[in-house]
Amino acid sequence: xxxxxxxxxxxxxxxxxxxxxxxxxxxxxxxxxxxxxxxxxxxxxxxxxxxxxxxxxxxxxxxxxxxxxxxxxxxxxxxxxxxxxxxxxxxxxxxxxxxxxxxxxxxxxxxxxxxxxxxxxxxxxxxxxxxxxxxxxxxxxxxxxxxxxxxxxxxxxxxxxxxxxxxxxxxxxxxxxxxxxxxxxxxxxxxxxxxxxxxxxxxxxxxxxxxxxxxxxxxxxxxxxxxxxxxxxxxxxxxxxxxxxxxxxxxxxxxxxxxxxxxxxxxxxxxxxxxxxxxxxxxxxxxxxxxxxxxxxxxxxxxxxxxxxxxxxxxxx
Numbered sequence: 001x002x003x004x005x006x007x008x009x010x011x012x013x014x015x016x017x018x019x020x021x022x023x024x025x026x027x028x029x030x031x032x033x034x035x036x037x038x039x040x041x042x043x044x045x046x047x048x049x050x051x052x053x054x055x056x057x058x059x060x061x062x063x064x065x066x067x068x069x070x071x072x073x074x075x076x077x078x079x080x081x082x083x084x085x086x087x088x089x090x091x092x093x094x095x096x097x098x099x100x101x102x103x104x105x106x107x108x109x110x111x112x113x114x115x116x117x118x119x120x121x122x123x124x125x126x127x128x129x130x131x132x133x134x135x136x137x138x139x140x141x142x143x144x145x146x147x148x149x150x151x152x153x154x155x156x157x158x159x160x161x162x163x164x165x166x167x168x169x170x171x172x173x174x175x176x177x178x179x180x181x182x183x184x185x186x187x188x189x190x191x192x193x194x195x196x197x198x199x200x201x202x203x204x205x206x207x208x209x210x211x212x213x214x215x216x217x218x219x220x221x222x223x224x225x226x227x228x229x230x231x232x233x234x235x236x237x238x239x240x241x242x243x244x245x246x247x248x249x250x251x252x253x254x255x256x257x258x259x260x261x262x263x264x265x266x267x268x269x270x271x272x273x274x275x276x277x278x279x280x281x282x283x284x285x286x287x288x289x290x291x292x293x294x295x296x297x298x299x300x301x302x303x304x305x306x307x308x309x310x311x312x313x314x315x316x317x
Contacts, residue, residue: 011059011133011140012049013040013092019305020168023313024054026302027172030179030315040092040135049147051175051203053168057090059131062142068109071132071141072116081119083127086110088144090133113141154198158226159219161193165251165282169304169311174200174207176300176315177247177280181205186247189238189272194220194231196249201229207249209233210241238271248276252283262290269294279316286312 014036016024028036031052032043042061049055063074089106101109113132114121131144151167165173173196178184181204188196191209193216200207201224211217211233220233250272253260265287272279273295281291291298296316304311 007044008046009042009044009061009064009140010046011040011042011061011090011131011135012036012047013056013058013090013133014052014054015039015056015092016054020054022302023169023172023304026300026313026315027052027054027175029300030176037094040090040094040133042135042140049145050150051171052147053149053151053171056092056147057131058145059090059133059140060142060145061140064138064140066138068112068132068139071139072113075113075130075141076116076118078117081117081128084120084122084125085114085117085128085130086121086123086126087114087117087130087132090131090144093134094136095134150202151199154195154202154227157193157195157198157223159193159222161216161219164193165195167195167199169282169313170195171199171203173249173251173280173282173313174203174205176313177249177278178205178207184246186249187241187245187276188249188251189241189275190251190253190268191220191233192216192251194223194233196251197231197233198223198227198229200249201231202227207231210236210238212237238268238275241271241275243275245276247278248272248280250279250281252281252287254284266290266294269296277317281314281316283312283314284310287314291316 031047032045049058063071065071087110089110129144132141151171154167178186186205186207189210191197191211194209197209209220211220214235217233217235224231252265298314299317300315302313
């Protein structure tokens with residue numbers, strides 16, 4: 001079966017430590033609009049795997065069938081390639097323990113499909129990589145893309161802050177708040193040293209930052225410049241933000257570090273509600289009542305754990 005251009009499907013694989021599994025699922029629901037199967041699923045949404053810290057791979061489905069033979073026959077009808085290629089068996093799948101295949105069986109499937117493709121195979125430095133994966137008893141074949149893990153480089157910022165969000169969480173937050181960046185204006189009104197700004201801007205999200213602490217604002221600007229990112233960081237509190245935005249990301253300051261009061265936290269949330277329609281909020285404790293007082297409804301939520309430390313993530317409208 002060959003898919004028409006109007007029904008392109010993608011097969012994705014994902015992975016997350018159990019302490020971040022809840023956050024991963026929240027991000028996937030925001031990106032795909034559904035609760036995806038774990039750890040491999042199919043969707044019509046075209047998401048660059050490198051956007052997410054949890055998506056590992058993607059196959060753009062060209063052919064599918066009930067067996068590897070079905071896919072091989074269809075691959076044989078592909079136009080001749082003018083670039084070198086390789087076929088990669090995607091090891092993440094939904095096979096049962098009894099159905100799992102050996103390394104040698106993986107390689108045999110790659111050879112079986114690859115030998116039918118008209119072109120020059122190159123297993124080390126191919127110009128094109130095709131993936132073959134199994135899901136739900138079907139086999140899928142097409143161009144393969146792997147997560148480049150670009151966020152890892154962002155961990156080495158020139159300016160750091162002990163309580164800054166981890167890069168993975170910051171990147172996921174940007175995706176939760178802005179799953180479709182086109183035409184969306186966003187703000188991080190308590191941006192600190194710019195961890196969320198770095199991740200969002202690196203994905204092409206139109207976002208600005210505000211920070212009340214002058215030293216942190218300078219650090220955020222230095223971090224953006226270090227990665228060659230163009231973004232605005234305004235010195236001042238969220239109360240002074242006059243423009244409206246489609247989305248906001250609020251890492252709510254807490255009194256272990258900033259000596260902030262609950263009244264000040266509520267004020268931040270009220271102003272976030274004033275300036276943005278969709279808000280991703282991070283807190284170190286449950287704040288459902290405070291969000292309700294600020295005028296928010298919680299649309300979805302997740303949890304990130306590190307030992308006994310908790311970060312609660314809420315997507316609010």
